[in-house]
Amino acid sequence: MKQAFLTLILSIAFLNGAAAEPKEITLWITDFNQQQFDDFGRTVIDPFNRSQPDYRVKAILIQHYDRELKLALSAGKGPDVLFTEGLV
Numbered sequence: 001m002k003q004a005f006l007t008l009i010l011s012i013a014f015l016n017g018a019a020a021e022p023k024e025i026t027l028w029i030t031d032f033n034q035q036q037f038d039d040f041g042r043t044v045i046d047p048f049n050r051s052q053p054d055y056r057v058k059a060i061l062i063q064h065y066d067r068e069l070k071l072a073l074s075a076g077k078g079p080d081v082l083f084t085e086g087l088v
Helices: 002-016 034-051 065-074
Strands: 023-029 055-061 081-083
Touching: 023 034, 023 065, 034 055
Parallel strands: 023 055, 023 081
Antiparallel strands: none
């Protein structure tokens, strides 16, 4: 899971090109409880952010992604990446 996540984030980062200021990649995470989210941040997100000066992942825990995603997309906003174990 960790390697697949890092590959996905790096792919998005390369598609967007390098920037002078770190490019923020918004990641919505679902199906995690707070402890899992905190652990994921410590073991995956934080090391990624330290290793990539051109990109910064901002992870957000979303509890009701189906509703939140519809609202965000209808407003022209939303995450760069949605990480979920369920079907969207």
